[in-house]
Amino acid sequence: MNDKELQNEIKILLDYLSDNLTSRDRYLFERKVECDAFDQEAIDGCLKISPSEVKQDLNTLRRGASCVRSKCFLWVSLAIFIVVFIVMACLFFPKLQSPKHVSSSPIKSAVQVPAPEPKADSVLKETFQEPVVTDTVVSVEESPKVEEQVSTGVKIPVPSPEKYNEVINYKGRIVDAESKKPIQWAEVSVHDSDRKTITKGDGTFSIDLAGSTTPCFIVKFRNYMDTEFVLSESNSETILMKPKSEGSAEPIESIFAGKKNLASEPQPEGGMAKFKKYLAANLVYPQDVTNPTEQTVEVNFLVKPTGQPINFEVTSSPGRAFTTETMRVISRGPWWYPAKIDGNAVMGDVSLTVVFKPHAGK
Amino acid sequence: MKSTTTQIEFDRQLDKLKIREFRKTGDLNLLKSLFSKYVHLVYGLSLNCLDDRSKAIETVSLVYEKLRETVVVQEIENLKAWLYVKTKDLCFEELKAAGNVDSLAWKQWQIDRTSTKASYSGTLFLERFQNRNRAFMKALDTLPITEKTCVDWFYGKEKPMSEIAKLMDMEECDVRALLRKVQKDMSTLYLSNDER
Numbered sequence: 082m083n084d085k086e087l088q089n090e091i092k093i094l095l096d097y098l099s100d101n102l103t104s105r106d107r108y109l110f111e112r113k114v115e116c117d118a119f120d121q122e123a124i125d126g127c128l129k130i131s132p133s134e135v136k137q138d139l140n141t142l143r144r145g146a147s148c149v150r151s152k153c154f155l156w157v158s159l160a161i162f163i164v165v166f167i168v169m170a171c172l173f174f175p176k177l178q179s180p181k182h183v184s185s186s187p188i189k190s191a192v193q194v195p196a197p198e199p200k201a202d203s204v205l206k207e208t209f210q211e212p213v214v215t216d217t218v219v220s221v222e223e224s225p226k227v228e229e230q231v232s233t234g235v236k237i238p239v240p241s242p243e244k245y246n247e248v249i250n251y252k253g254r255i256v257d258a259e260s261k262k263p264i265q266w267a268e269v270s271v272h273d274s275d276r277k278t279i280t281k282g283d284g285t286f287s288i289d290l291a292g293s294t295t296p297c298f299i300v301k302f303r304n305y306m307d308t309e310f311v312l313s314e315s316n317s318e319t320i321l322m323k324p325k326s327e328g329s330a331e332p333i334e335s336i337f338a339g340k341k342n343l344a345s346e347p348q349p350e351g352g353m354a355k356f357k358k359y360l361a362a363n364l365v366y367p368q369d370v371t372n373p374t375e376q377t378v379e380v381n382f383l384v385k386p387t388g389q390p391i392n393f394e395v396t397s398s399p400g401r402a403f404t405t406e407t408m409r410v411i412s413r414g415p416w417w418y419p420a421k422i423d424g425n426a427v428m429g430d431v432s433l434t435v436v437f438k439p440h441a442g443k
Numbered sequence: 444m445k446s447t448t449t450q451i452e453f454d455r456q457l458d459k460l461k462i463r464e465f466r467k468t469g470d471l472n473l474l475k476s477l478f479s480k481y482v483h484l485v486y487g488l489s490l491n492c493l494d495d496r497s498k499a500i501e502t503v504s505l506v507y508e509k510l511r512e513t514v515v516v517q518e519i520e521n522l523k524a525w526l527y528v529k530t531k532d533l534c535f536e537e538l539k540a541a542g543n544v545d546s547l548a549w550k551q552w553q554i555d556r557t558s559t560k561a562s563y564s565g566t567l568f569l570e571r572f573q574n575r576n577r578a579f580m581k582a583l584d585t586l587p588i589t590e591k592t593c594v595d596w597f598y599g600k601e602k603p604m605s606e607i608a609k610l611m612d613m614e615e616c617d618v619r620a621l622l623r624k625v626q627k628d629m630s631t632l633y634l635s636n637d638e639r
Contacts, residue, residue: 091483100605107603115622116565117451119527123487128616130496138496142482142503248466248515276517289466291516386520416630424528425520 091139098132247292251312254285255300258321264302266430267322268422272297272309277422285317347384347429350415363410366439367402373439378407380433384417386426407435451566458522462514474514478507481523485530492534502537506530528556568626572598582629593621 096102097110114120127135255264263284270277271294280286280300290296296312305322312318349356366373379397382390390411398404411433420429458477465473485506489499509529519525531552538544571579572594583594589611596607597618604622608615 087479094483104603104606105601107605108597108601111604112569112597112601115626116569117523118565119484119488119523121565121623122491123484126487126489126491126499127483129490129494134496138486138500139483142486142500143479289516289518423517425517425525427520 094127095132095136098127098135248289249292249296249314250287250289251296251298251314252285252287252317253298253310253312254283254317254319255280255302255322256284256319257305258323264305264322266428267300267302267305269298269300272299275423279422279427347420347431348418350418356415359414360410360435363414364435364437365406366437367400367406369402370400375439376403376437378403378435378437380407380411380435382411382431382433384419384429384431386419386428388416388419390417390431403437406437411435455521455523459518459520462519462522465514466518471511474511477522478510481526484523485526488527488530489534492531493537498537502530502533505533509533531556565626568629569598571629579629586625586628590621590625593618594625597622 093102093106093110097107102110114124253269255267255269256262257264263280263282265280265282265284267280267284267286268277269280269286269288271288271290274294276288276290276294278286278288288298296314298310298312300308300310300320300322302322304325306325308320308322310318310320376399377397378395378399380393380395382393384390393408393411395404395407398407417431419426421427458480461473461477464470465477482503485503486499489502489506490496493499493502506526506529510526513519513525535544535549535552539549572583583591586594592611593607596602596610597604602610604615604618607613608618611618613621
């Protein structure tokens with residue numbers, strides 16, 4: 082959205098609040114607002130005060146950046162002037178006291194110190210509040226250290242102080258140690274940190290870290306051993322993950338059994354227990370099956386960050402009718418809470434074992 | 444009709460591209476222009492939560508600082524959603540510090556902040572209505588007469604809330620509240636299979 086469009090949008094908002102829109106425009110604005118919770122609550126807030134006050138505050142916020150910048154410039158100029166004055170005083174005051182250095186011409190501009198240019202980025206950054214003269218790096222380690230990991234004996238490299246203020250991008254690729262196939266959705270986390278990411282379809286991942294953070298990572302994925310590794314800034318490395326048991330992999334654990342970290346994996350609305358009840362109540366055993374017995378269908382699917390389940394893949398099913406019924410019930414089921422990494426919703430995968438019991442369902 | 448969802452997705456991708464560009468170039472003007480796009484929403488939301496103009500303006504500045512810090516170290520997938528969550532978190536922190544927080548609202552926020560469904564319910568409601576989704580329309584018929592009339596007038600006959608309020612002899616804020624209540628109640632009936 083360019084400046085003109087933004088100005089137009091703010092104008093429409095102010096016109097709406099002042100009741101200056103036509104009926105049709107008013108309806109279109111309201112329809113757009115009602116589509117999003119953020120817009121809804123923002124309009125509720127703006128309706129609490131008068132339109133002129135809203136306009137005044139929005140103008141303040143827009144002007145706030147330039148006002149702060151000019152204030153900042155004044156303070157910095159003053160500080161520089163004082164420093165220069167002190168330096169000149171230190172240089173010339175001893176000379177004035179000594180009789181040998183008395184000259185006829187007044188010492189006005191013997192040393193010309195050009196006014197230093199104010200730093201463009203670190204001080205005169207446009208902000209919406211009083212400037213904070215700090216760099217944008219989140220943290221700086223004061224005492225870098227070298228340590229050895231007890232588990233793997235890997236030496237963690239010392240971050241270079243020159244790169245403390247930089248953001249460094251690390252890349253890698255996670256593959257199966259035996260088949261060399263890429264591993265998707267493996268969790269790659271930073272050693273001694275909450276930072277995490279997941280691998281893409283080709284097994285690659287990319288993570289940006291502050292220059293002060295040690296590039297030591299741990300990758301985890303179900304049925305594979307946790308693997309620790311160190312990355313260098315320039316190269317993209319391939320990391321091999323070994324399965325937990327040599328040869329045959331362990332069966333995929335159903336999410337009906339055991340406890341999982343609810344904060345990081347997709348969960349159905351209302352919890353798993355409620356989802357089980359929903360399945361039990363809605364699954365209909367296919368009618369044209371002779372000698373009906375208890376059957377299971379194993380299904381994997383993805384949950385989008387919006388909570389929508391997609392990409393259903395049935396890995397094991399006694400027949401097409403069971404598959405169809407499973408997908409019908411799950412897709413019409415409750416919404417899903419998406420997986421989260423660092424508080425951000427991400428794509429997550431779910432493995433379900435759906436049990437069909439004869440003479441059950443509607 | 445997918446145009447609303449498409450527009451939302453388009454805006455989201457555009458924001459993501461701008462953030463990526465900022466992370467490469469470090470050009471603060473980019474970040475400032477990106478934030479300016481949503482500053483009126485952040486301000487309105489802060490005002491709604493805090494009921495204080497000066498505190499709302501301060502909160503806008505705080506949100507911008509948080510954005511500056513965060514965007515350097517990680518990519519934000521959905522800027523608008525991030526701003527919404529961050530603004531509300533800061534507002535609740537402010538209220539807690541002042542001892543003015545409503546515990547029910549706080550608890551509801553703890554649930555809603557993890558639920559993306561809450562933020563998308565309006566868009567999906569509009570789409571379901573415009574597509575005349577059978578199950579959805581059937582469910583609408585079961586609503587109480589006041590709610591059903593509001594929905595028909597707003598989404599069907601495209602009347603603004605002020606006119607609906609006059610027609611139904613209600614306050615405009617009541618019409619707004621009623622429509623949002625219907626959106627929330629109907630959100631459990633969304634059929635994800637229809638979207639594929």
